[in-house]
Structure formats: C-alpha cells, structure tokens
Amino acid sequence: MDTLEMLYEGKAKQIFKTGDPSLVLVRYKDAATAFNGEKKAELSGKGELNNRISSFFFQLLSNEGIPHHFVREVSAREQLVKKVNIIPLEVVVRNRVAGSMAKRLGLEEGQILPQPVVEYYYKNDELGDPLLTEDHVAILNLATPAQRARLKEMALQVNRFLSEWLDQRGIMLVDFKLEFGTDEKGEILLADEISPDTCRFWDKETGERLDKDRFRRDLGQVVESYRKIWNRLEGDSHV
Ligand code: ADP
Numbered sequence: 618m619d620t621l622e623m624l625y626e627g628k629a630k631q632i633f634k635t636g637d638p639s640l641v642l643v644r645y646k647d648a649a650t651a652f653n654g655e656k657k658a659e660l661s662g663k664g665e666l667n668n669r670i671s672s673f674f675f676q677l678l679s680n681e682g683i684p685h686h687f688v689r690e691v692s693a694r695e696q697l698v699k700k701v702n703i704i705p706l707e708v709v710v711r712n713r714v715a716g717s718m719a720k721r722l723g724l725e726e727g728q729i730l731p732q733p734v735v736e737y738y739y740k741n742d743e744l745g746d747p748l749l750t751e752d753h754v755a756i757l758n759l760a761t762p763a764q765r766a767r768l769k770e771m772a773l774q775v776n777r778f779l780s781e782w783l784d785q786r787g788i789m790l791v792d793f794k795l796e797f798g799t800d801e802k803g804e805i806l807l808a809d810e811i812s813p814d815t816c817r818f819w820d821k822e823t824g825e826r827l828d829k830d831r832f833r834r835d836l837g838q839v840v841e842s843y844r845k846i847w848n849r850l851e852g853d854s855h856v
C-alpha cells in the first residue's frame with residue numbers, strides 16, 4: 618500500500634490511486650486543522666478513530682438506501698471508496714444553533730431549531746468557504762437545480778436517520794457537513810467523511826461536546842472525546 622501514487626493531500630486525508638480506476642484509497646491523517654488551516658496540531662489516534670467512525674456511519678446509511686462512496690475498510694486508518702467528481706459544495710444540516718450560525722444570526726448556541734436548516738458553502742479555501750444561496754449555486758454552475766434539490770433531499774434523509782439513531786444512543790446530532798460527488802454514470806453519491814471532525818455531537822445528558830469543537834475552542838481531551846463517540850457506536854450490535 619505504501620507505493621501507491623498520491624492523487625491529493627488535504628488537511629485531514631490523503632487520496633491514493635488504486636489498481637482499479639473507479640476506486641481510490643483514503644488515508645485518514647492525525648492532523649487537525651481549524652479556521653481554514655490557521656490552527657494546526659497533530660492528534661495521535663484521530664486518524665484511526667475517524668476512519669472507523671466514518672466507515673461505521675456509511676455502512677449504517679447503506680441500510681437506509683442512501684447511495685454513497687464507501688466500499689470497505691482496508692486498515693486501521695485506510696478505506697477504499699468509489700472515486701467521484703466532488704461537487705464543490707459543503708452541505709450543512711443543523712438541528713440546533715451552534716458555531717457560525719450562532720455568530721451570523723446572533724442566536725444562542727444550543728437553541729433547538731423549529732425545523733432542520735440546510736446551508737450550502739462554496740468549497741473554496743481561497744475564498745474561505747463562503748455561504749451560498751441556492752441562486753449562487755446556480756449562477757456559479759456548481760450544481761444543476763435538480764442536483765441541488767437532490768443534495769438537499771439526501772442531506773435531510775441522512776439527518777432524519779442519523780439524528781434518531783444517535784439520539785437512541787445518548788448523542789445529540791447538533792449539526793454536520795456533507796460532501797457529494799458524481800460517479801461515471803452521473804449518479805450523486807454521498808462522499809467524503811462523517812466523523813467528529815465534520816459533525817457536532819453533544820452528550821444528551823451532560824451537554825458535553827464530543828467533536829472538533831474541543832480542538833477549535835481549546836477544550837482539551839480531543840481524541841478521548843472522539844473515542845467516546847466510537848465506543849458508543851461500537852457498543853451497538855446492529856452493524
Ligand atoms: P480538504 O481538501 O478540505 O483539506 P481532506 O483532507 O478531507 O479535505 O481531503 C479529502 C479530499 O478528498 C476532499 O477534497 C474531498 O472532497 C475529497 N474526496 C472525498 N471523497 C472522495 C471520493 N470518493 N472521490 C474523490 N475525492 C473525494
């Protein structure tokens with residue numbers, strides 16, 4: 618596996634070519650970054666936990682009929698996925714106010730939203746991933762109106778399923794970010810990762826944050842919190 622050609626190195630993952638042109642290998646790094654790469658650290662064990670947690674969630678979503686890129690885990694920090702053309706949008710779903718929404722709208726963190734809120738951000742580091750309206754998505758040709766509608770439908774479907782599933786295990790799904798891509802047939806697949814790096818998970822009883830906010834806000838116990846999430850998932854006998 619060490620000799621594979623690297624196609625891309627991002628902030629949290631590396632993508633490698635495989636012998637099959639329709640598949641790529643994803644290696645999860647221990648690197649943690651926040652604020653568009655301004656804050657950085659190496660967190661030993663994070664890569665393995667995110668690989669495991671993300672693999673687990675994608676497998677759960679298979680049972681819900683959500684088309685996705687995940688094929689199988691290859692090692693502790695590597696997974697095989699279907700290669701897609703990533704749609705340069707970050708689709709965020711929120712169930713409670715947190716993070717940038719609290720700042721932008723002057724709302725209190727933790728407030729329950731009367732309905733899930735879907736937001737689109739332009740995946741563009743140079744521009745600092747700006748928030749987009751549906752019209753912005755259209756004029757930038759980032760997705761057709763039909764594709765955009767499908768992204769929203771899939772994101773809400775993921776939210777309905779995961780928020781209920783996690784709630785039963787004592788975890789609040791506050792918000793999360795999804796990425797999608799198209800395969801060679803043009804079908805939209807859920808891609809990238811679903812992990813404590815990309816979701817806000819709060820303990821239902823204590824409100825403790827078990828996600829990347831521990832790193833963003835210097836709360837400490839980052840990897841320990843990711844492990845708490847993994848232990849709660851792993852404790853489940855359905856997968
Ligand atoms: P970033 O690019 O934001 O630093 P990562 O370090 O997570 O992010 O890098 C992973 C990259 O791989 C992201 O740009 C993501 O869009 C892309 N990606 C995720 N899933 C796939 C896939 N199935 N096929 C091709 N690229 C993917």
Ligand code: UDP
Binds near residue numbers: 707709814815817
């Ligand atoms: N998120 C992400 N990648 C990003 C931006 C946000 O995974 O580049 C996730 C983040 O972890 C949270 C949700 O999307 O679960 C909403 O993030 P928010 O807009 O509040 O931004 P933040 O203040 O966390 O940067």
